[in-house]
Amino acid sequence: MKTIVVKYGGAAMEDLPLCVEVAGEIVKLSKGNRVVVVHGGGKEVTAFLNRLGVESKFIDGLRYTDEETLQVAEMFYSGTINKKIASLIQAHGAKAVGISGRDGKLARIKRVPNLGFVGEICSISTELIETLLGASYIPVISPISEEDNGQPVNVNGDEMARAVAESLKADLLVYLSDVDGLLISGKVIPKLLASEIKELVSGPEVTGGMIPKLNSALSALENGVGKVVFLNGTKPERLGQVLSSKELIGTAISLS
Ligand code: ADP
Ligand code: MG
DSSP states (O other), rough: OEEEEEEEGGGGGGGGHHHHHHHHHHHHHTTTSSEEEEEOOHHHHHHHHHHHHHHOOETTTOOBHHHHHHHHHHHIIIIHHHHHHHHHHHHHTTTEEETTTTTTGGGEEEEESBSBEEEEEEOOOOHHHHHHHTTEEEEEEEEEOOTTTOOOEBOOOOHHHHHHHHHHHHHEEEESSSSSSSSEEEEOEEEEEEEHHHHHSTTTOOOOOOHHHHHHHHHHHTTTEEEEEEEEESSHHHHHHTTTTTTTTSSEEOOO
16 A cells, blocks of 8 residues: 555646546545645636736745735635545545645644745644545645644645655655646656756756746655656546556656
8 A cells, every 4th residue: 555645736627527537546546545635726826816906926936925815825725626626536436525734733834935925834744634544535635724823824735745745754746737747858857866856946947836846856755755756637547557557657756
């Protein structure tokens, strides 16, 4: 039995038939494995903020979060998206519970400077996650968390996924996004070593949302996660192949 953390993000979340397929693959993966889902949903937040006339601002792939953005982010992440994913998993016959970093004192955070209400994870309490896994529920985690004084904060989904994976010493952390993997000069890099990440992140080929993804992968591998794989969530069958397939799909990152 393997412990697998799936970070579900990207454009694959916006298209309902694709969401249904992804949920089906998650359920298949959960047969015989411990599966935890962490999700993003940034694109839906951006679209809704646009409707309100609020512009989204990103710094190195992280969303600048003022009070209004925080409210919308929590509504979408911990409400709409979290419940939708849990519900779709249940539609495939498994049991799922949607929670956020605020529930059960799941996440302790510290504020990231200059980004408004944005936190990074200092530690994860695995108690609630283990309780749910122990009772055969698939935990579905929204990254919105809170400070010790109860102030909600936005946390990047990739950051939450790496923190959860580290806390569970996961065998595998899968980032499902909307690209086939890490692209360099337009080509997917099938295999990457953790030691190559720092240079890539400071170079010109890696921008936007790929920055937190690679930084999260590096931290995860340095802190006991077995392997990190970047996959395209718009090709959901790849999630099912990730454990069994001999050929490499997406970008597989390991320590050595
Ligand atoms: P997610 O919701 O999966 O976190 P993001 O938009 O935050 O999605 O991150 C994925 C995006 O990172 C891709 O859609 C792509 O535009 C961008 N990106 C930047 N540099 C790269 C790269 N070298 N390879 C692949 N994607 C990259
Ligand atoms: Mg992202």
